[in-house]
Structure formats: structure tokens, C-alpha cells
Amino acid sequence: MHAILDADYLCHLGFVRDGAPVVLPTLYARVGERLYVHGSTGSRPLRGAGEDTGLAVCLTVTHVDGLVLARSAIHHSVNYRCVVVHGVARQVTDPAERSAALDALIDHIVPGRAADSRPANARELAATAVVALDLHEVSAKVRTGGPNDDPEDLALPHWTGVLPVTRTYGEPVPADGLDPSITAPGYLTER
Amino acid sequence: MHAILDADYLCHLGFVRDGAPVVLPTLYARVGERLYVHGSTGSRPLRGAGEDTGLAVCLTVTHVDGLVLARSAIHHSVNYRCVVVHGVARQVTDPAERSAALDALIDHIVPGRAADSRPANARELAATAVVALDLHEVSAKVRTGGPNDDPEDLALPHWTGVLPVTRTYGEPVPADGLDPSITAPGYLTER
Numbered sequence: 146m147h148a149i150l151d152a153d154y155l156c157h158l159g160f161v162r163d164g165a166p167v168v169l170p171t172l173y174a175r176v177g178e179r180l181y182v183h184g185s186t187g188s189r190p191l192r193g194a195g196e197d198t199g200l201a202v203c204l205t206v207t208h209v210d211g212l213v214l215a216r217s218a219i220h221h222s223v224n225y226r227c228v229v230v231h232g233v234a235r236q237v238t239d240p241a242e243r244s245a246a247l248d249a250l251i252d253h254i255v256p257g258r259a260a261d262s263r264p265a266n267a268r269e270l271a272a273t274a275v276v277a278l279d280l281h282e283v284s285a286k287v288r289t290g291g292p293n294d295d296p297e298d299l300a301l302p303h304w305t306g307v308l309p310v311t312r313t314y315g316e317p318v319p320a321d322g323l324d325p326s327i328t329a330p331g332y333l334t335e336r
Numbered sequence: 337m338h339a340i341l342d343a344d345y346l347c348h349l350g351f352v353r354d355g356a357p358v359v360l361p362t363l364y365a366r367v368g369e370r371l372y373v374h375g376s377t378g379s380r381p382l383r384g385a386g387e388d389t390g391l392a393v394c395l396t397v398t399h400v401d402g403l404v405l406a407r408s409a410i411h412h413s414v415n416y417r418c419v420v421v422h423g424v425a426r427q428v429t430d431p432a433e434r435s436a437a438l439d440a441l442i443d444h445i446v447p448g449r450a451a452d453s454r455p456a457n458a459r460e461l462a463a464t465a466v467v468a469l470d471l472h473e474v475s476a477k478v479r480t481g482g483p484n485d486d487p488e489d490l491a492l493p494h495w496t497g498v499l500p501v502t503r504t505y506g507e508p509v510p511a512d513g514l515d516p517s518i519t520a521p522g523y524l525t526e527r
């Protein structure tokens with residue numbers, strides 16, 4: 146489960162608002178048996194995580210690894226790795242933990258970047274919501290391998306197999322106005 | 337919103353079970369102003385969609401388009417496109433609509449594939465859950481462009497810009513036992 150969580154940085158965070166489900170995308174990082182979730186996307190809903198009771202959430206991370214094409218329509222599938230975390234999200238109030246959590250979020254997305262950027266100052270840290278979710282109730286689901294056609298379909302003339310899917314990174318695009326002598330760092334170009 | 341929905345096939349579906357949020361990944365397709373969601377992943381929870389009241393859901397689709405590296409840690413961000421659909425999911429009971437929905441799901445993931453596979457028979461159709469969700473309450477959120485550093489940070493020596501992210505497809509991998517004379521179809525190799 147750690148490996149699946151560490152292989153991504155986008156999660157979908159679900160919670161209940163006025164009795165109805167809400168699912169929002171946000172960024173996360175894992176530190177030991179705790180996830181840190183960036184609160185900006187969900188600043189309004191995650192307000193509940195600042196209350197004494199915290200906020201009941203379901204955090205789900207899914208990688209698509211392949212499209213599985215069977216001979217029969219019904220056996221088409223997708224190879225994937227998914228982790229579902231249930232728990233209570235709580236605002237991180239300790240300044241040191243909040244600072245470390247922000248570094249972890251950046252380094253989880255681009256390893257090595259936290260040290261190569263201007264750290265957040267006290268004002269920025271105070272204005273940023275970070276939410277912690279412990280890895281107590283966690284489940285994983287994985288599908289791998291090829292299609293599972295029924296025996297009576299094996300002679301059908303349709304191509305069958307897997308189309309691999311990956312997330313890939315392009316060439317770094319410098320921001321407007323960047324000093325041309327500042328070249329893209331190795332943690333980007335060697336990604 | 338249609339364009340964002342049509343550019344993906346994986347969604348995260350949220351609902352409330354025993355008062356707690358649940359978020360599961362599943363596959364979807366758009367047909368006009370209606371989404372069809374494959375019920376297999378969520379067969380147990382989506383049972384509620386078969387009741388008269390349907391099941392209140394939140395369906396979210398998110399593409400990550402780039403990692404945004406600012407000079408300051410706090411302004412790091414992600415370029416993304418996201419659609420959030422709130423509504424009531426209902427089981428599709430009409431056999432013709434269910435059959436069309438399954439074709440749409442397959443063609444949404446691999447355009448052209450539904451016609452190049454053995455169609456579902458009556459027994460398979462009866463055993464498959466398909467859920468419909470109308471596009472009534474839909475919102476989108478998009479971030480594009482470069483980093484937004486504060487003026488006082490513009491002279492810092494850190495590289496800044498965007499690392500593009502895309503989903504890419506590899507070479508089709510034939511299933512074990514596939515007749516070697518059946519070559520991968522154009523809708524896969526030209527993807």
C-alpha cells in the first residue's frame with residue numbers, strides 16, 4: 146500500500162457535506178503511517194477538519210496501468226492499482242509539523258525540490274491548510290495480467306491483449322522571464 | 337465540461353454509506369447529457385442506485401496536465417482540468433439502453449472497439465450493473481499556465497516553470513495464445 150501511495154501524488158478526497166457526498170482532487174504525501182493533504186483545493190470543505198471532531202473522509206488513489214481488451218465485450222477491463230483510506234482528517238496546527246508536511250508535499254511530487262525553492266515563511270505557513278490522515282483503515286485493490294475470456298470465445302478473430310498506460314513527463318518549460326543561465330535541474334530532466 | 341469528460345474514462349465516484357463517505361474508482365462514458373458508470377467496481381455500494389430513490393453521488397474526473405514549480409515553495413501548484421458532477425445515480429434497467437451503455441463504455445475507452453468484439457449476450461447483460469447519472473449539476477475547475485511567484489521572489493536563483501504531464505500508451509501486448517496472424521488493430525497502434 147505504501148508503494149501504491151508513493152507512486153502518485155493526486156488523490157480524490159471524499160467527505161459528506163449537508164448529507165451529500167463530495168469528491169475533490171487534491172495533492173498528498175505520505176510520511177510514515179500518515180498522509181498529509183494539501184488543503185487549498187478543499188479549503189472550504191476541509192474547514193471541518195479543524196474542529197475537535199475532525200472530518201470523516203475517504204481518500205482514494207488510483208493508477209491506471211493498462212487497458213485490457215478481451216475478445217468479448219463483457220470481459221473488457223482495466224489494469225489498475227488502487228488504495229482506499231478511511232479515517233478522520235485533522236488540521237495540522239503544530240508549526241513544525243506543518244512546515245515539514247509542506248516540504249513532504251513538494252518532495253513527494255518532485256523529489257529534491259523542497260530544498261531548491263524558497264521555504265515558506267511564517268505568514269505563508271499560517272495561511273495554508275494542511276490536513277493529516279493516519280493510515281489506520283486502508284485497503285488496496287489491484288488488477289494485473291491479460292484478459293480472461295470464456296473458453297468458447299478463444300477462437301474468435303478479435304485481437305486481444307493489453308494496451309499499457311503510463312504517466313509520462315515532457316521537457317521542462319521555463320517560466321516567462323526566467324534567467325536563461327538557470328537551466329532545468331537534474332531532478333526534472335532525469336525524471 | 338464535455339471535452340474534459342470525454343478526455344478520460346476513469347472517474348472517482350463518491351457516495352455515503354452508513355453516514356460515512358466512500359470514494360471508489362470506476363469507468364464511465366458520456367452519451368449526450370448523461371454519464372454511464374460501470375457498476376462492477378462498486379457493485380455492493382451501487383446497489384442503492386437500484387432503489388426507487390436512487391443513490392446520491394458525486395462523480396469527479398481529474399486530468400493532471402503539468403507540475404508547476406515556482407521559486408517559492410508555497411506557490412508550487414499543478415495544472416489540471418477537473419469536472420465534478422453531483423446527482424442521483426440510477427440503475428439502467430431498460431435492456432436496450434443497458435446494451436448501448438456498455439458499447440459506449442467500451443468505445444469511450446477504446447474508440448472503435450465495441451464493434452470489434454463479441455457483443456454481450458442476454459445473460460451477460462442481465463448480470464452487469466450499469467448506472468446512469470444525468471449532467472444537471474456540473475462544475476469544472478481548470479488551472480493552466482506558469483507559476484505565480486511574488487515580485488520579491490523573481491530574482492531568486494531557482495529554476496521555475498512547468499513540467500508537462502501526459503498519459504501515454506505503450507505498444508499493445510498480445511494475450512497469451514493469441515493467433516499470431518491477428519495483428520493489433522489501428523485503433524490501438526495509432527492511438
